[in-house]
Amino acid sequence: MKVHIAVNGACGRMGQRLVALAKEDPDLVLVAAIDAATNPAQGKDSGEVAGIGPNGVPIRYDLPLGTRIDTLIDFSAPSGTMAVLPVCVDRQIPIVVATTGHTDAQKAEIEAAAHMTAVLYAPNMSLVVNLLFKLVRLTAEALKGKGFDAEIIERHHRFKKDSPSGTAVRFGEIIREVQGGQFVHGREGIVGERKAEEIGIHAVRGGDNVGEHTIVFTTIGETLELVHKGHNRDSYARGALLAAKHMANRPAGRYTMNDVLGL
Numbered sequence: 463m464k465v466h467i468a469v470n471g472a473c474g475r476m477g478q479r480l481v482a483l484a485k486e487d488p489d490l491v492l493v494a495a496i497d498a499a500t501n502p503a504q505g506k507d508s509g510e511v512a513g514i515g516p517n518g519v520p521i522r523y524d525l526p527l528g529t530r531i532d533t534l535i536d537f538s539a540p541s542g543t544m545a546v547l548p549v550c551v552d553r554q555i556p557i558v559v560a561t562t563g564h565t566d567a568q569k570a571e572i573e574a575a576a577h578m579t580a581v582l583y584a585p586n587m588s589l590v591v592n593l594l595f596k597l598v599r600l601t602a603e604a605l606k607g608k609g610f611d612a613e614i615i616e617r618h619h620r621f622k623k624d625s626p627s628g629t630a631v632r633f634g635e636i637i638r639e640v641q642g643g644q645f646v647h648g649r650e651g652i653v654g655e656r657k658a659e660e661i662g663i664h665a666v667r668g669g670d671n672v673g674e675h676t677i678v679f680t681t682i683g684e685t686l687e688l689v690h691k692g693h694n695r696d697s698y699a700r701g702a703l704l705a706a707k708h709m710a711n712r713p714a715g716r717y718t719m720n721d722v723l724g725l
């Protein structure tokens with residue numbers, strides 16, 4: 463049986479790729495394409511918006527009643543996540559939250575929703591970024607207490623609204639979980655010598671970069687860099703569609719991309 467998906471943020475850069483790739487997938491059917499009430503594409507055909515020709519699914523600002531939705535995929539904005547989350551809870555719709563930039567309070571609400579419906583919340587849907595999360599943990603464990611400084615550099619397109627990226631924050635959290643330490647977001651002025659416990663996070667913005675993350679472990683005499691570079695957005699979109707299939711019909715709970723990808 464096909465998995466019925468809804469996409470929140472359907473007019474955006476990611477939403478459009480989800481609409482396009484879902485159409486190519488024989489196991490998926492797009493049943494709702496949602497975007498902000500203020501988006502000028504409201505009412506237009508979501509396939510037309512995505513540049514793939516009409517698909518018969520109009521852009522709307524709420525979840526249709528009486529339509530079967532097996533999973534909702536959210537690539538919108540923090541306010542977009544918080545708008546659909548209670549509806550998913552009420553209707554027991556599994557939700558894949560790929561949006562980044564939530565406040566701590568919003569993150570807590572998303573985590574709490576997992577007691578009531580199935581929730582997968584991940585800052586990056588790419589297979590190899592999720593593998594890199596593991597490699598960074600391994601590296602942090604191996605280098606713990608051996609005098610290495612950890613710094614994270616992320617690069618994204620000029621249109622990105624949140625900073626640092628959710629993925630960079632996750633890399634930082636992994637290092638902090640293993641080694642302890644404190645995040646330092648950029649440096650300016652007479653900041654003094656670098657403290658051993660600092661985990662530097664640096665955001666570069668410009669052009670059309672779909673996402674690069676470099677995790678630097680450096681000491682006196684040598685440097686190790688672990689790097690991921692996205693070539694286009696489809697690695698994120700394909701991961702999210704895999705996640706949607708994985709989440710359909712799941713009971714309430716907190717799921718991860720490791721579950722989806724078998725990592």
Ligand SMILES: NC(=O)C1=CN([C@@H]2O[C@H](COP(=O)(O)OP(=O)(O)OC[C@H]3O[C@@H](n4cnc5c(N)ncnc54)[C@H](OP(=O)(O)O)[C@@H]3O)[C@@H](O)[C@H]2O)C=CC1
Pocket residue numbers: 470471472473474475476477496497498499500501502536537538539540541542543545559560561562563584585586587588624698
């Ligand atoms: N987890 C992952 O693998 C990835 C996560 N992301 C994250 O996904 C999010 C979207 O990225 P991207 O597609 O580049 O961003 P875009 O700005 O291109 O798209 C976001 C879309 O969501 C819409 N939107 C804004 N507010 C709401 C709302 N309240 N309800 C519904 N829709 C809303 C926007 O409409 P409008 O333009 O009218 O405001 C826009 O159409 C970001 O948080 C980004 O960091 C991105 C790539 C990969």
Ligand SMILES: O=C(O)C1=N[C@H](C(=O)O)C[C@H](O)C1
Pocket residue numbers: 562585586618619622626627628629630672673674
């Ligand atoms: O906004 C983006 O483009 C991306 N956002 C995600 C993040 O903030 O980590 C994932 C990816 O880097 C692309």
